Amino acid sequence: MDKVIARLEKELSLIEHGFKEEEKRALRDYKTNTTEDIKSMAFLAYHSTVYQVRMYAVFLFGYLSEDEDILVFLRDEVSKDDNWRVQEVLAKSFDEYCKKIGYEQALPTIDNWLKSAHPNTRRAMIEGLRIWTNRPFFKENPNEAIRRIVSLKEDESGYVRKSVGNALRDISKKFPNLIKNELDQWSLENKEINQVYQLASRFIK
Known part of the structure; x- marks a missing residue:
């Protein structure tokens, strides 16, 4: 198996952009x-x-994520990887998990990742499910998506807040009134909230 890893390192290290080849392999x-x-x-x-x-490897973990040990490894260990590309794949693997077991059935796990102490875990949960309201369950229950996303609008991580704003902006295209009603309740004196507001309100008239 070490020879297989060495071959992977030789072949995949030549890829400088994107993730499709790693995903396909x-x-x-x-x-x-x-x-x-x-x-x-x-x-x-x-x-x-x-x-x-x-x-x-993280794509593989996504395909294997019905295994509880794998899911915990994604949440607690992969989230610590210092490469941003690996973090992008973590988000995709979280969505793969939700797709495998069903988005409604995944709600307890979504809520668990939402409360993680690691910002990369929280970001993966928000980013991985974009566009939230194109996903089963959330398509029929957009408020369930919105309330989860907005719970992180004051997150200490700017990267998480950016994902929050972008995720809300996505939803505003189909559900502008729901997002407007939510944003109208925000206090924009808060710097963190205002950052999210600027992103989320882009398509709101």
């Missing part, structure tokens, strides 16, 4: 190996110093 390997083998592969790959190989 991960899905192919997930479909053609046993669960135990691919789980071992994912953990070995995640310890690579090559960030593209870690991206590949």
Whole structure:
């Protein structure tokens, strides 16, 4: 298996932009190996110093995320990765988990990640589900999406607040009145809230 990782490092390190090749390779390997083998592969790959190989690993973790241990590893360990590209894949893998078990069934996990002490975990939850109201359950229950997103409008992390503003702006295209009603309740004297407001209100007339 070490030889496989070495080959991945050689091939994937040549990719400088995007994530499609890592995603395609991960899905192919997930479909053609046993669960135990691919789980071992994912953990070995995640310890690579090559960030593209870690991206590949996190895609695998997403496909394996019905395993509680994997989901916890995503939440508590992958969120600490210092490469922003890996964090983008974490968001995609969280959405993969929600898609696998169903978005309504995932609500307790969504709420758990919402309260995480690590900002990258909170951001992955917000960013991964964009556009929230295009997702099952939230499409029919937009207020369930909005109330969860706005709970982080004063988040200490500017990256999280940016995701909050962008996620609300997404929703405002289909549900402008719901977003306007929410934004009208905000105190814009607060610097953090005002930052989110500027992003969220872009399409509100």
